[in-house]
Structure formats: structure tokens, C-alpha cells
Amino acid sequence: MTVVHHIHPEPQGFWRKYIWSTDHKVIAKQFLWAGLIFLAVGGALAMMIRTQWAFPDAGLFTPAGYTRIFTMHGLIMIFFAITPILIGAFGNFTIPLLIGARDMAFPRLNAMSFWTFVVALIIVVASLLTPERGAGSGWTLYPPLSTNVGLPGWGQTLVLIALFVSGVSTIMGAVNYITTVIRFRAPGMTYMKMPLTVWGLWLTAILNLLFVPIIGSAALLLLFDRLFHTQFFIAGAMGGTGDPLLFQHLFWIFGHPEVYILILPVWGFVGDLVSFFARKPAFWYRGTVGALLIVTVLSALVYGHHMYVSGMSPMLGLAFEALTLSISVPAVVLFGNWLMTLWRGSIRLTVPMVAALATIFVFGLGGLTGLLLGTIVTDIYLHDTMWVVGHFHLTMAAATFLGSFAALYYWFPKMFGRELHAGLGHAHVLLSVVLITAVFGMQLLAGLAGQQRRLFDPFVYRYIEPLRDLNRATSYAAFALAASQLLFVCNFFNALVRGKRAEANPWQVGTLEWTISSPPPHYNFKDVPKVVTGPHEFANPVVLEKLGRDWLAQTEPDPALEPDEPGSQTSA
Amino acid sequence: MPPDVSAHGYRIDALINITLVFVTILFVIMCAWMAYSCLRHGRSHRARYDRASRRGIAVVLGFAGAVFFVVDGNLFVTSTLELKRIFWNFADADRAPDTVRIEINAHQWAWDARYAGNDGTFNTPDDVVTLNDIRVPVDAVVLLQLASVDVLHSFYLPNFRVKQDVVPGSINRLRFASRKLGVYEVGCAQHCGANHYKMRGELTVMPPAEFAVWLKEQSDEAVRVHEEALRNGFTPQMIERQWGWSWSENL
Numbered sequence: 001m002t003v004v005h006h007i008h009p010e011p012q013g014f015w016r017k018y019i020w021s022t023d024h025k026v027i028a029k030q031f032l033w034a035g036l037i038f039l040a041v042g043g044a045l046a047m048m049i050r051t052q053w054a055f056p057d058a059g060l061f062t063p064a065g066y067t068r069i070f071t072m073h074g075l076i077m078i079f080f081a082i083t084p085i086l087i088g089a090f091g092n093f094t095i096p097l098l099i100g101a102r103d104m105a106f107p108r109l110n111a112m113s114f115w116t117f118v119v120a121l122i123i124v125v126a127s128l129l130t131p132e133r134g135a136g137s138g139w140t141l142y143p144p145l146s147t148n149v150g151l152p153g154w155g156q157t158l159v160l161i162a163l164f165v166s167g168v169s170t171i172m173g174a175v176n177y178i179t180t181v182i183r184f185r186a187p188g189m190t191y192m193k194m195p196l197t198v199w200g201l202w203l204t205a206i207l208n209l210l211f212v213p214i215i216g217s218a219a220l221l222l223l224f225d226r227l228f229h230t231q232f233f234i235a236g237a238m239g240g241t242g243d244p245l246l247f248q249h250l251f252w253i254f255g256h257p258e259v260y261i262l263i264l265p266v267w268g269f270v271g272d273l274v275s276f277f278a279r280k281p282a283f284w285y286r287g288t289v290g291a292l293l294i295v296t297v298l299s300a301l302v303y304g305h306h307m308y309v310s311g312m313s314p315m316l317g318l319a320f321e322a323l324t325l326s327i328s329v330p331a332v333v334l335f336g337n338w339l340m341t342l343w344r345g346s347i348r349l350t351v352p353m354v355a356a357l358a359t360i361f362v363f364g365l366g367g368l369t370g371l372l373l374g375t376i377v378t379d380i381y382l383h384d385t386m387w388v389v390g391h392f393h394l395t396m397a398a399a400t401f402l403g404s405f406a407a408l409y410y411w412f413p414k415m416f417g418r419e420l421h422a423g424l425g426h427a428h429v430l431l432s433v434v435l436i437t438a439v440f441g442m443q444l445l446a447g448l449a450g451q452q453r454r455l456f457d458p459f460v461y462r463y464i465e466p467l468r469d470l471n472r473a474t475s476y477a478a479f480a481l482a483a484s485q486l487l488f489v490c491n492f493f494n495a496l497v498r499g500k501r502a503e504a505n506p507w508q509v510g511t512l513e514w515t516i517s518s519p520p521p522h523y524n525f526k527d528v529p530k531v532v533t534g535p536h537e538f539a540n541p542v543v544l545e546k547l548g549r550d551w552l553a554q555t556e557p558d559p560a561l562e563p564d565e566p567g568s569q570t571s572a
Numbered sequence: 573m574p575p576d577v578s579a580h581g582y583r584i585d586a587l588i589n590i591t592l593v594f595v596t597i598l599f600v601i602m603c604a605w606m607a608y609s610c611l612r613h614g615r616s617h618r619a620r621y622d623r624a625s626r627r628g629i630a631v632v633l634g635f636a637g638a639v640f641f642v643v644d645g646n647l648f649v650t651s652t653l654e655l656k657r658i659f660w661n662f663a664d665a666d667r668a669p670d671t672v673r674i675e676i677n678a679h680q681w682a683w684d685a686r687y688a689g690n691d692g693t694f695n696t697p698d699d700v701v702t703l704n705d706i707r708v709p710v711d712a713v714v715l716l717q718l719a720s721v722d723v724l725h726s727f728y729l730p731n732f733r734v735k736q737d738v739v740p741g742s743i744n745r746l747r748f749a750s751r752k753l754g755v756y757e758v759g760c761a762q763h764c765g766a767n768h769y770k771m772r773g774e775l776t777v778m779p780p781a782e783f784a785v786w787l788k789e790q791s792d793e794a795v796r797v798h799e800e801a802l803r804n805g806f807t808p809q810m811i812e813r814q815w816g817w818s819w820s821e822n823l
Contacts, residue, residue, distance in 0.1 A: 062766075063766040063767055063768075063769065063770075064766035066766075067763070067765070067766055067768075136765075136766070137763070138763045142723075142724050142762075142763075143723075144722065144723045144724070144740055145723040145724065145763065145764060145765060149722060149723065150722070150723045150764075150765055151765075234740075235739075235740045235741025235742075236719075236720055236721050236722055236723075236740025236741050237721035237722065237740075237815075240741075241741070242741070243741065244724060244739055244740055244741065245739060245742075278609075278613070278619060279618075279619040280619035280620065280621075280622070281621070281622065281623045282623075283622070283623070283624055283628060283632075284623070284624035284628065284629055284632065285623065285624070286624075287624070287629065287632065309726065309735055309736055309737050310737045310739065311736065311737060311739060311742060311744035311745075314655065314660050317655075317660075318652060318655075321648060321651065321652075322648060325640075325644040325647060325648055326640070326644070328636075328639055328640055328643070328644050329636045329637075329639075329640050330636075332632070332635055332636035332639050332640075333632055333633070333636050335602065336631070336632035336635055336636065337632060339602065339605045339606065339609070340628050340631070340632060342605070342606065342609035342610070342613065343605075343609055343613065344613055344619065344620040344622070345609065345613050345619040345620070346613060346614065346615060346616075346617060346618050346619040347609060347610055347613050347614050347615075348614075348615065349610065349614075357606055357610070360602070360606065361602075361603065361606070364598075364599055364602050364603075365599060368595040368598055368599055369595065371591055371595060371643065371644070371647060372588060372591055372592075374647075375587070375591075375647040375648070375651045376651050376655060377583070377584055377587060377650070377651040377654045377655055377659060378584060378587055378588050378591070378647075378651070380584065380659060380733065380734055380735060381581075381584050381588070381730075381733040381734070381735070382588075383726075383735060383761065384726060384728075384735070384761040384762060385761070448573060448588075449573060449574065450573060450574050450730035452728065452759055452760070452761045453763075454763045454768060455768065455769040456766075456767075456768070456769040457769050458769070460769055460770060460772055461757055461759060461772060462757060463574040463730055463731070463757060538619060538621075539618060539619040539620065539621045540621055541621055544618075550618070550619070
């Protein structure tokens, strides 16, 4: 049974409208701003790492400072940039609009989720102001290094607290998304009529609800070890009878689903966008949904592949290896469905489409390079090398980055009621994908050559010495990548101020958000829409003949099914 | 890749190489498909109204199956066999008559190595203990037991294609065998603090006779130093080399 919010008048005061808002569209923008700012911070930290590797002899950083830089880069990018952009911003903005709801199920919880997230951001910034300048354990937080044995001081402690608080925020968001999708779908919006974007975001929310509590409890136990002298994870000559590997299990049973938490929304965007801009129904929609579901289920069953060389039981290793490799089946189905959607389509290379294709490109490369890490015997050599760094950046960073931009270029007109400049957008996306491939491709090569990750000066090793030029070239490509983001920044602010007013449906797409004005009114849908058609109804010959266009809105019935009944078009 | 000087590294290299060939083929197919679609199926013609033809689904599933059975299958079967035969086969390494046993003690930021010495028993005064200097005879199977006193480390021999995390509170194992004389590098692959990058040791592969002489000399020297220390009033507990453990047969 569908639940529908009543229409409340839009608050008019500045604070109620923009700051303490409970409107999912405003909260989405709040998350977007926070995420973009911290994306810039995380990017700046990445540039510092690349500077160190290009000029290790310049003495720009200390070894200890360098460990803080890469640790904060990883944590900020994952928890304070990608997560708020993909899930906070696009989850909030798209879920109610795409399923025909007037708001999230729990608008106040939604606002609380954002402001809890702000508290986490403040704690992270505070950690950078401590004498230690943040955490230095690597984003994986492995104890005993992350305990007082390795890194005493408030920098590491505050980062752990921030992680915990951001987890609380994520859980509040997840509960909200899950409930909204289950209870607030418009009449007729069955699960099999939901856009793939909603599927991706919904499954992500489910994974978040299941697994963020685990990293939360692991962080809490680690905090106990740091603050209250417990020894959950401390062992060795420093005393302690805890188990450092216990933390790795807890971390990765969250950490591997986290990879899918970040990529499932992107897969959803890509699945929708290739259909929208190939002007063709998404190929084998049910197969895609099935593949997303299987990946969701497998996500937590494969985490052990992060621990192949930790000394785990060989039987356990083999089980994780078999499960890990089996993920290739749903992955190939996803890719196959996207490629089949393109086949014999009528492809429009708009900015979001190019970004979606770029996402497929980098994710393809990232996914395929993962095969050698999912296999134990090859992982024994490649584990903890730059191959891993290249691989997970292509999947978790490059694909989510380009996928987020695909979404941003696509929904920007609906979010802000303005249009971005297409030429600048194309230049930004194309430069980004070329440079991303260069940066992370060269990291893969360095890894194949055996270079370990996280080395302050990699060239103390003789066998890495020949890779000096490769590392420097990677750095230059990374600097160019950072510089090319200015194209987006200019485009973004220019469009916000002077962009052309967007039409209600600039992309000629039939999902519900495009049936209302850009930007949507406070209550989204004056009349709750009645959904009768799937999200990817393109190129229907009867529609072409009768309506003269190649798309059909989800509120419009298929004229082929109800021929020539007067008034059958948009009743109810 | 750095030159492989191990007896078994070629097995890993071969699997990496064949998989890279597969991966390249798959990636090229994907890119060619996208490029062709974008070039041929543009605005010039209408899209085909096709949700999921039976044949299309068969192509997708067939492809998924092929990748699973050929690429993944090869990886899984080869990996399992090589682990059973070589890389995780510690029982065989234990049985081999000329196996060299070494205890490795990792700490921030160096590798201690301990040999049983003349008496063939670990944790006795005649043990040979070195710092960042591991020596092994060529061709012999080397069996390591690794422990850490402080944080996680990872013992990494790039020229041998092997690595093993070292976890405080437990003893992990690693085996390898060399087939070429020379001096090679030992790296740490697990972030272990500010000077992680400096945790570099050397592995010297020697002719067996030379190795035996070196080990004997070092062991004699160790006994001499130990006795001198005791004469000077040190108790065994005060001697810094006292970190070893009796070789654990069952891990």
C-alpha cells in the first residue's frame, strides 16, 4: 500500500528553507556541496602524494607527514566525498522523484542524517588541527599500528570518532532510503518498473544498513583500545592477547560491501543512461536487476580476498577465491546488457552519455585487473603493490567519479533549473577519462613491476629505481587531471549564475522526474502520478506513429495496448 | 616485473601472463563494441525496439559462462594446484632433507633473522642472528617462520614473487627456493609506520658450501659472544638476541 505525504507549504525563511530544511531536494544539494568541497580536499591530498613520488628527494614532506597525507586522502575520499555525493546527494535527490513520492519517508531523519554528517566533517577537520595532523594508519586502520602501540595521540582518535559519527549518519540515511522505496512508490510503480538508478541506490542502502554497523563496532572497539586500555586488537611483544586479524575480518566484512555500496548506484545510473541516450529500451532489464541482486548478496561473501596473505587457513582462502571469481558472472551480465543496449540503438553522445560510457570503460579496466587479485597465487605477488592501487582506483575512484559526473550532468537541469554548457562538459569528461586511464594505468604497470604501495620514497629499493620516470609521468598526468577539473568548476558556477533556464524535460526521457518542472516544486508532485509504463520505453513504433516521438513517459500507457480509446492517455 | 630468480616464480608469472592476454582480449572486445556502436548506431537511424531477444540473452549468458569457465576456471584450477603443490605446501617443505629453516622477527623497521646454528635447535645460544641480512644456499627449499613484535609487516621478495604478512601474536610461514646466486631485496609490503619505506633487507643466495662455512663461523662466533656476555655478568634475559622461539612443527 502506497503512503503519500500531505502537501505542506514551502517554508519561506532563509534558515528553514536552505539550512534546517527537511526537503529532500535541499538536503541533496547540501550533501552535494559538502561532498564536492571534500572531493577537492581529497584531491589536493592526492596531489601531495603524487608530488612526493615525483620528487622524493625534494624534502617537501616528512615520512610521518606523508603517512597522514595518504591516510586522510583515502578516508576523506571514501567517507566524506564519494559517499555524500553518490548516496547523500543523488540518493536523496533521485529516489523520491523517480518513484513519484513527495519526499523521503522520514524528512526530519533525513535532515538529521545530514547534520550528523556535518558533525563528522567538523571532527575530521579538528583531527587535522591536532599536533599529529590526522590519522596515519592508512585508510584500512589496521591495528596494532592504529592503536597506541603505533600511533598515539588525538589525531588518530578523532578520525576514528569521525568515522563512527559518519556511520551513524549513513545508517540514518539508509533506513530512510529503504523505507521510502518500499512504502512511498507511486501507485503502479512496481519493483520491475523502477528505474535502475533506484535499484542501485536501494540495494546500496540495504548494504549500508547491514554493514556500516560492523565498521562502526570495529571503530568502537579500536577506540576502546586507544582510550580505555582494552586489548581487543593488540598482540605481540608490546603486550596484549588480542587479535589483530579480528579487526581485518571486521573491517573487510564491511569493506568489501563498501566497494559495492559505492558502485551499485553508479551501475544504476549507467544502466539507465545508456538506455536513455541510445534511445532504446534497456536490454534485459530483469537480467540487470538480477545481476545487481546477486552482486549484493555476494558482496559480503568475498571479503576474505583482502586477506589472502594474512596467514588465513588455506581452505578459507580457496572458498573466498571461488566466491570472488564467481562475481564475474553477474558482472559480465551487467556489461553485456549495457553493450547490448547500445547495439542498434540511436546513440546521442550527450555529456551524461559520454560520462556513462567513460564509466563503463574505466570500470571494465578496473574489474578485469581485479581477476589477478581475486586469485590467491597471483595475489601473493601483487598484494599490497601499486597494482592494487591502480585496480581499486579504477573501480572505486574513477568509476564512481565519472559515474557521479554522469549523474550530475544528467540531473543538473532538474536540480538547479539551469543548463550546463555542453562543450565544456564534453571537454571535462573526455580529458578526465583519458587522464584517469593514464594515471591509474601507469599505477598498474608500477604494480606489475613489483612496486609496493604507501612508500614514502619508493626508490630506496633497487628494483623500483628504474620506475622513477614512470612514477614521475604518472604524477604529471595526475596534475593535469586535477587541473582539468577547473573546466567543471567554471561550468558549474557559470551555469548556476548565468546558465540557460532548463526545460521540464530537456533529455526527452520518460521517468517521473521529467514530468514535472525544473526545478521541481517543493512538494514534487501535485497529483501523485499513476505509473503504467516501464522506465525505458523508447523506440516503440506505435508511439512513434501516434505521438510522433520516440519516448513514452512512465505515466503514459502504451498506445499499442490500448488502441484509440478516447481519453486513455493520462487519466488518473 | 623484476627478474625472477626463484625455483617456482615462473608459475605465477605464467598465470599472470596468460590472464593478462585474456583480460586484454576482453577489454578490446568491450572497447571495440562501444566504439562501433557509437560510430554506426548514431542519430542517423532509429533505435530498434528490442527489450531482450532470446538470442541476445543467450549471447550475454554464453559470454558470461565462457568467461567464468575459461578465464576464471583457469585461474582457480591453476591457483589451487600451485598452492597445493608449492606455495602453501609447507608439509613437503618440512620433509625435504636439505630444507633451510629460518625464523624471521619483524619490528619497526627491520628484519631480524635467526638460524638454528650448529646444534640444529632454535632458541639456543649458538643461534645465528642477523639484521636485514638473510643468507640462503642456492637451490635449497627455504622455510620461514615469521613473527612480529609490534605492528603488522609483510615479508616480500619481489624477485621470488612471494609475500607473507607478519602478524603480532601469531607465527606465519613462507617457503621459497632460489635458483640463481646473487643479492636480492627484501621489502616490507604492509604499511607499518612512518619509516615503512626504509624496512629493506637483503637476501643473499650463496653456493651451498660457502653458506655452510658462513653459518658455522657465525654460530661459533655467537657461542663465543654469548659466553663472554655471561662472563661479564649479563643474564640470558638481558641479551638482546633473546627473541627466538622453538621451531613450531604444527602451525
